[in-house]
Amino acid sequence: MVCKCGGKVYFRRKYEGTELCKKCFVRSIEKKIKKEIRINNLISKNDRICVAISGGKDSTACLYILNEIVKKRKDMEIFAISIDEGIGEYRKKTISKAKELCELLNVPIKIYSFKEEFGKTLPEILNHRINACTYCGVLRRYLLNKKARENKATKLAFGFNLNDEAESILMNFVFGNLEKFLRLGAKVENKEIKKFVPRIKPLREIPEEEVFAYCKALNLPHYPKKECPYGKESVRKTIRKFLYELEDRYPGSLFQIVKFADLLIPPLRKEFYKKGKIKYCKICSEPSSKEICKVCELLEKTNL
Ligand SMILES: [Zn+2]
Ligand SMILES: [Zn+2]
Numbered sequence: 001m002v003c004k005c006g007g008k009v010y011f012r013r014k015y016e017g018t019e020l021c022k023k024c025f026v027r028s029i030e031k032k033i034k035k036e037i038r039i040n041n042l043i044s045k046n047d048r049i050c051v052a053i054s055g056g057k058d059s060t061a062c063l064y065i066l067n068e069i070v071k072k073r074k075d076m077e078i079f080a081i082s083i084d085e086g087i088g089e090y091r092k093k094t095i096s097k098a099k100e101l102c103e104l105l106n107v108p109i110k111i112y113s114f115k116e117e118f119g120k121t122l123p124e125i126l127n128h129r130i131n132a133c134t135y136c137g138v139l140r141r142y143l144l145n146k147k148a149r150e151n152k153a154t155k156l157a158f159g160f161n162l163n164d165e166a167e168s169i170l171m172n173f174v175f176g177n178l179e180k181f182l183r184l185g186a187k188v189e190n191k192e193i194k195k196f197v198p199r200i201k202p203l204r205e206i207p208e209e210e211v212f213a214y215c216k217a218l219n220l221p222h223y224p225k226k227e228c229p230y231g232k233e234s235v236r237k238t239i240r241k242f243l244y245e246l247e248d249r250y251p252g253s254l255f256q257i258v259k260f261a262d263l264l265i266p267p268l269r270k271e272f273y274k275k276g277k278i279k280y281c282k283i284c285s286e287p288s289s290k291e292i293c294k295v296c297e298l299l300e301k302t303n304l
Pocket of ligand 2: 281282283284285286292293294295296297
């Protein structure tokens with residue numbers, strides 16, 4: 001079999017029953033992402049986009065494609081932020097890949113560390129707690145939002161792919177977390193919270209293996225392994241494995257899960273979204289659902 005253009009097959013897309021050459025594959029990925037951006041209004045005029053990059057394939061692809069769009073526009077700007085949690089060699093390697101990519105694309109990069117911002121590295125904050133990912137995620141999102149805002153970003157872009165999104169949906173089903181579930185989607189914003197930078201996920205419709213194949217096709221510098229040495233969150237891993245098997249046997253399942261969530265979220269938001277008073281943390285004055293935000297609460301605890 002050959003690609004419809006006659007070229008040598010580079011990627012077999014099971015859920016579509018298509019076989020694509022490298023050029024057609026890259027073009028189709030970019031078309032899908034641009035469509036996702038357009039349909040969901042992910043970027044708009046005069047945007048200054050901050051891309052959260054880790055050096056891994058997802059954020060690499062995300063930065064690359066957004067930069068392709070932004071560099072053709074005079075009214076838009078783009079920059080990248082990397083967070084150094086202080087988790088040793090792993091992060092050193094991924095950050096050096098992130099720097100390499102930004103240099104190649106001529107995109108400014110800013111690096112912020114837990115040590116400098118919180119006074120402690122992730123291992124020091126965790127101090128033998130088990131659910132590292134939960135804490136790390138809270139701290140990282142807090143810092144990304146704060147730094148994106150301080151650098152005058154109007155959007156904060158993440159490289160979450162289709163698998164990540166389907167995983168998060170099922171995670172919220174397993175834990176029965178409606179509030180978190182309602183915060184999923186291609187774009188998360190809350191205009192009432194001025195300190196909250198709207199988050200966008202342009203790669204949300206692209207399966208993980210296609211993001212990987214896209215980076216490989218374009219030779220984009222990235223760190224190949226996804227697994228963080230602290231990642232022990234077992235439920236997510238189980239769901240991840242299950243979704244791989246499901247998609248393998250029944251191609252298109254991941255899309256169905258995400259599409260179904262997209263159908264559920266808007267009406268449920270109207271019905272259940274808590275319109276509580278917007279609060280700001282008494283200690284750090286960042287947006288928070290309680291008097292003291294989760295980050296300050298966690299940092300206080302580790303001081304004991
Ligand atoms: Zn082709
Ligand atoms: Zn706080």
